[in-house]
Structure formats: structure tokens, C-alpha cells
Amino acid sequence: MATRIAEPVRGTDTEVAILESARDLLAEGGLAALSMRAIAARVGVSATAIYNYFENKQDLVRRVVSLGFERFVGYLRAAIEGVPPGSTERLQALGQAYIRFALENREYFRVIFASHADCPTDIEELPAGGGYNLFRQTVVDAMESGAIRRSDPDLVVLYLWTHVHGLVTLLLSCEPNARCRHTGEKLSAPELFGRFGDFVINGLKDRG
Amino acid sequence: MATRIAEPVRGTDTEVAILESARDLLAEGGLAALSMRAIAARVGVSATAIYNYFENKQDLVRRVVSLGFERFVGYLRAAIEGVPPGSTERLQALGQAYIRFALENREYFRVIFASHADCPTDIEELPAGGGYNLFRQTVVDAMESGAIRRSDPDLVVLYLWTHVHGLVTLLLSCEPNARCRHTGEKLSAPELFGRFGDFVINGLKDRG
DNA sequence: TTGGATATGTTAACGGCGTAAAGTTTACAC
DNA sequence: GTGTAAACTTTACGCCGTTAACATATCCAA
Numbered sequence: 001m002a003t004r005i006a007e008p009v010r011g012t013d014t015e016v017a018i019l020e021s022a023r024d025l026l027a028e029g030g031l032a033a034l035s036m037r038a039i040a041a042r043v044g045v046s047a048t049a050i051y052n053y054f055e056n057k058q059d060l061v062r063r064v065v066s067l068g069f070e071r072f073v074g075y076l077r078a079a080i081e082g083v084p085p086g087s088t089e090r091l092q093a094l095g096q097a098y099i100r101f102a103l104e105n106r107e108y109f110r111v112i113f114a115s116h117a118d119c120p121t122d123i124e125e126l127p128a129g130g131g132y133n134l135f136r137q138t139v140v141d142a143m144e145s146g147a148i149r150r151s152d153p154d155l156v157v158l159y160l161w162t163h164v165h166g167l168v169t170l171l172l173s174c175e176p177n178a179r180c181r182h183t184g185e186k187l188s189a190p191e192l193f194g195r196f197g198d199f200v201i202n203g204l205k206d207r208g
Numbered sequence: 209m210a211t212r213i214a215e216p217v218r219g220t221d222t223e224v225a226i227l228e229s230a231r232d233l234l235a236e237g238g239l240a241a242l243s244m245r246a247i248a249a250r251v252g253v254s255a256t257a258i259y260n261y262f263e264n265k266q267d268l269v270r271r272v273v274s275l276g277f278e279r280f281v282g283y284l285r286a287a288i289e290g291v292p293p294g295s296t297e298r299l300q301a302l303g304q305a306y307i308r309f310a311l312e313n314r315e316y317f318r319v320i321f322a323s324h325a326d327c328p329t330d331i332e333e334l335p336a337g338g339g340y341n342l343f344r345q346t347v348v349d350a351m352e353s354g355a356i357r358r359s360d361p362d363l364v365v366l367y368l369w370t371h372v373h374g375l376v377t378l379l380l381s382c383e384p385n386a387r388c389r390h391t392g393e394k395l396s397a398p399e400l401f402g403r404f405g406d407f408v409i410n411g412l413k414d415r416g
Numbered sequence: 417t418t419g420g421a422t423a424t425g426t427t428a429a430c431g432g433c434g435t436a437a438a439g440t441t442t443a444c445a446c
Numbered sequence: 447g448t449g450t451a452a453a454c455t456t457t458a459c460g461c462c463g464t465t466a467a468c469a470t471a472t473c474c475a476a
Contacts, residue, residue: 035432036435046455046456049454056435113378114322161374163370165377166370166373166377167370167374169373169377170369170373173321192370195363198411203406203408203409203412243461244463244464245461254425254426256464257426259464259465260424260425264463264464265463
């Protein structure tokens with residue numbers, strides 16, 4: 001038998017280069033800038049060469065989005081490091097990280113949550129691969145420590161997620177500054193999140 | 209002088225026909241189905257004829273979206289009819305109408321809130337033309353009646369809006385059924401909204 | 417009445433898009 | 447050396463938004 005010379009197939013490099021170019025193009029100019037020809041030009045290859053590695057454009061985008069998601073979960077993980085479990089601060093840290101990711105990776109975020117019926121998913125699979133469970137565990141800890149009142153953790157996760165997601169998508173709809181003017185002042189997403197935190201956490205606490 | 213034969217200029221009919229065809233195509237197949245050539249084919253006219261009435265595609269889309277917005281405000285107005293002012297029920301009715309519009313006019317909703325930097329807007333101009341003020345007045349009434357605690361009405365409007373918008377966009381990201389499975393059951397947007405209402409309203413009430 | 421502007425359309429064409437088909441080069445197993 | 451499979455190119459098709467040039471109808475002023 002032939003000893004496998006462990007040199008990786010040259011094509012694999014190309015695949016990585018395609019994904020990286022696609023990721024960069026997406027970040028720089030949004031979905032509109034993400035064309036097969038543009039990607040190919042960056043990689044230094046013909047547009048049709050891409051079809052050796054990806055079934056079609058949608059498949060490629062799916063892969064790029066998947067990479068973006070890992071990045072997203074990285075934000076969440078980093079956010080709660082050093083913040084004591086069971087505290088509402090930890091919940092807020094997660095929310096802030098969600099916002100930070102969206103603002104620092106706008107095009108990624110947009111594409112991730114613009115899965116226009118192309119790729120039907122169950123809602124909790126979106127931030128899965130650790131994201132959802134991270135969120136959920138933080139909620140459970142907060143309930144057990146008494147920081148928030150006991151109820152269905154999944155419902156609470158979805159509630160908090162809804163809140164932060166809504167804030168981000170609304171502000172992202174109002175490019176270019178992603179800020180909101182109300183009562184005369186301009187507020188950024190993190191500032192608004194801070195102000196809303198009062199309502200949100202209050203709603204989760206025991207009455208009286 | 210020639211007596212004015214009151215026949216309206218044929219061109220105006222064409223403009224209306226273009227807008228209606230565009231609206232229908234958008235509703236049927238989303239932004240992807242909305243091409244100048246497809247619109248023209250429906251109207252029975254050449255694609256370039258459209259440029260007599262609209263500067264370019266973006267301009268046309270803006271007009272279509274504007275029509276959609278009027279429709280949206282119509283949903284909101286209808287929702288609070290017959291519901292007593294000052295009640296939290298009125299707030300919930302607005303939220304339910306928001307959700308209903310999004311689910312019954314998905315493509316409209318998507319396009320309205322996907323103003324990808326093309327048309328920078330201040331956030332409160334989005335549901336303006338009556339929408340925002342409607343929302344705000346409902347909040348003010350609820351504060352004055354004591355249904356919710358007194359605080360900055362604009363902040364509360366944004367808070368509630370954030371909540372319902374987040375719920376809808378999250379569920380719309382999970383086509384085709386726009387439902388969420390959690391703890392084993394499938395919940396629709398209105399059902400989830402109902403469950404979240406507890407948290408939301410509780411957060412806005414006075415403590416104790 | 418006529419003639420020129422204006423409004424309302426047309427067809428042809430440009431460059432860009434995703435992608436299919438066919439052909440070419442390269443690497444390697446037997 | 448030959449066959450085979452992978453990696454890649456060229457060419458081409460039918461879409462797309464948009465421009466330019468041209469046709470026709472309508473209206474008003476002289």
C-alpha cells in the first residue's frame with residue numbers, strides 16, 4: 001500500500017481561500033457585494049471553480065454564515081467570563097455581547113437572521129451549538145440564586161432573546177449610525193439596552 | 209377653447225398599475241421576484257417604460273414600501289377600536305396587530321425593515337405618519353390611568369416596540385411556519401406574545 | 417392650421433449576475 | 447505508459463438593472 005504523503009490537497013487551500021474572501025466581501029459590502037465572480041477574482045481563480053467546492057451560491061453563503069455563528073457564540077462566551085453566575089449582571093453581559101456582535105459584524109448579523117425561507121430552521125437551532133444552552137444556563141442560575149422569579153426557563157430565554165434581538169434589528173434598520181433619537185437625545189444600542197434593563201429585569205422579579 | 213374631455217391621462221393609470229403589480233409580485237415571491245421586467249410584463253408594457261414614472265428600482269421599491277406602511281398603520285388603528293383607552297388591553301391589542309401585520313404581510317414587513325443603509329432614517333420615522341403617535345398616546349393613556357407606572361413615554365414605546373419587533377423578526381427568521389418549539393410544544397407568535405405579556409406588563413407596573 | 421415641445425412608449429444594447437457544459441491541465445495509481 | 451480522477455478554464459445561456467436612440471401621440475402657441 002502507498003504511504004499517504006500527508007500533504008493536504010491543494011484544493012483544500014482554495015476552499016478556505018474562497019470562504020475567507022466571501023467572508024471579507026460580505027463584511028465589507030454586504031450581501032450585494034457577495035458575487036461568485038467577485039469572490040473568484042479575490043482568490044485568483046475563475047468563478048466556476050467555486051462550484052468544485054460548493055454546490056451553489058446558497059450553499060456557500062450557508063457555510064459563511066455558519067462561520068459567523070461560531071464567531072457569535074465566541075462573543076457570548078467571552079462576555080460572561082469573570083461575571084459571577086446567578087447574577088443579573090451575567091444576563092446583562094450576554095445581552096451586551098449580543099448587541100456588540102451585531103454592531104461589530106453587521107452584515108454577518110443581517111445575513112444570519114435573514115434566512116429568507118431558504119433554510120427553514122427551528123428557532124432554537126439558530127444560536128445553537130452552545131449559544132442557546134449558554135443563555136439557558138445563565139437564566140437557570142439566576143432563578144436558583146433568586147435574582148429572578150422561577151418560571152419556565154425556555155420561555156424566559158426566548159423572552160430575553162426577543163428583547164435584545166428586537167432592539168438590535170430595529171437599530172440596524174436605521175443605518176448608518178444605529179442610534180435612536182427620542183425625547184431629543186441620541187441613544188446608542190448599548191445605552192438603550194441599559195435603560196430597558198430596568199423594565200426587563202423588573203418584569204422577571206417577584207412582585208412585592 | 210377646447211372643452212376638457214375629462215379623460216385622465218393614460219400615464220397615471222400606468223403608474224398605478226406598476227405599483228400594484230410590484231406590490232403583488234413582492235407579496236407573492238418576495239424581493240427576489242420583484243424585477244423590473246416581471247413588473248413590466250404584468251402591466252403589459254416594456255421594462256424601460258417604468259423609468260418614465262420611477263427614477264430607478266430603488267425609487268419604485270421605496271414607493272411600494274410606503275404603501276405597505278399605510279397598510280401597516282391601518283392594522284394598528286383598527287386594533288384599538290373598541291378597546292378602552294388607558295387599559296393594558298389596548299397595549300396588547302397594538303402588539304397583536306403588529307404581529308398580525310407581519311405574519312399576514314411577510315414580504316412587506318421584511319422589506320420595510322430591511323432598509324439596508326439605502327435609505328437612512330431616524331428610527332421613529334419608520335412607523336411615523338400616525339403609527340408612532342398612536343403607539344405613544346396609548347402608552348401615555350396607560351400611564352395616566354395608572355395601568356403602568358409613570359416614566360418616559362418615548363422610552364416605554366421603544367421598549368414595547370423592541371419587544372414585539374424582536375418576537376416577530378425572530379419568528380420570521382424561522383420560516384416556513386413562524387413557530388417556535390420550546391419545552392416540547394409549538395407556539396405561534398400570538399401565543400408567545402400572550403405569554404410574554406406577563407413579563408412585559410409586570411416590568412412596567414409599580415413595584416409592591 | 418401648423419409646428420414644435422412634451423409625454424409616453426418602443427427596441428437594442430451594455431455590463432453584471434448565477435450557473436451549466438465542455439474542454440484542459442495536473443497528479444497519481446497501476 | 448496509460449487510465450482516472452481532481453482542479454480548473456473558457457464559453458455560453460438566460461436572467462438582471464439601466465442607458466441611449468428612436469417612434470408616436472398629445473397639446474399649446476403662433
